[in-house]
Amino acid sequence: MPDRSSIPRPAAKRLSLYLREAGICVRIGRQTVSSRQLGEALGVSDAQVRKDLALLGQFGQSGVGYDASALYQQLRQALGTDRNWNTLLVGAGNIGRALLGHAAFEAEGFKITAVFDSATSLVGTTIIGHRIRPMSELGSCVKELRVRIGIMAVPRDAAQVVADQLVRAGVSGLLNFASRRVELPDTVRILSVDFTGSLERLAFEIHAAEGGLAESA
């Protein structure tokens, strides 16, 4: 088993992308995948791929490549996605519903076990197979269902309050869709999905390309 503590964070990010590619290979029944194919998919060199995968103790065979299925399993183990992660969702608005309809989550080991909303008009209704629960049940739910990750799809003004409630309830990490930074204790991890920030970065890429920023910069 790979020593997680020896994997630098940037490499870990690439490993999650190799995992995606290896998963596709497994699903379409491909037996092997080369470092060149993985590199092309991610836009990195095949030397970088070989270096990253050597972190897992995976060494492809020259001219043959990596065994797709073995690579997939080792990547899942290294990234911690070989076990199931119970999650819960706060916010049953448009983004929340989009996430509930996202079948890929469960396939990848992330199960949305419960859905919460503060709107009394939604509490008790069923959305995409989930009964919407009141926020007052958050604490007991995290404990009973052993929830590790809270997904926040709430308006920006509610973000900090909901984050505080999730932290008190005992989650280890937050996936935040509210475009607002929230303050958290150091023990809780957070990852934000920021739609406007993504558009800004894309606009900069276009802008920079037009302004002559070197391709390799």
Place this chain on the structure above:
Amino acid sequence: MPDRSSIPRPAAKRLSLYLREAGICVRIGRQTVSSRQLGEALGVSDAQVRKDLALLGQFGQSGVGYDASALYQQLRQALGTDRNWNTLLVGAGNIGRALLGHAAFEAEGFKITAVFDSATSLVGTTIIGHRIRPMSELGSCVKELRVRIGIMAVPRDAAQVVADQLVRAGVSGLLNFASRRVELPDTVRILSVDFTGSLERLAFEIHAAEGGLAESA
């Protein structure tokens, strides 16, 4: 005006985060912001902040900090978000509707000028103030409305076909919400928002923290 070609990409990513923070300062009426405040918001050192902002020719005054409003304007100019970017949306499902309801886009200079869907049951209906157009109007719309960015909120199986249509129509960049990699010509930029990938990275962060990965790694 800063020379865009001199800004390395990792710095550009941080600049878009400084822009967010400077925008918050301007909105709440704060006159100045220090490198330490900016650094804390992003989790980087104040020395890094000063180095990044020096790329724009911005030098804070010791003990006073940066003029928030001037910094905001210079960041917008450097990142190309001082002009308006016309965008269009393909896909009026849950994610598409969440994006249409996302008021922050227009405030930040990204206007969704038109919405398309391939479902005949949706074409012609109005969703959050937008009449849904048929895909056949894509090409003329990009030209007439001078659309630069196509936002794809389509099922993964449709992603490549829709990307090809957007490229043929002449957009400069794609924001992709389908969890599938698409092939594009080098002239077109793409940025993908991948929900499952985000959960995987978060899970890895938690997993690594439990496994003793150094905080500073």
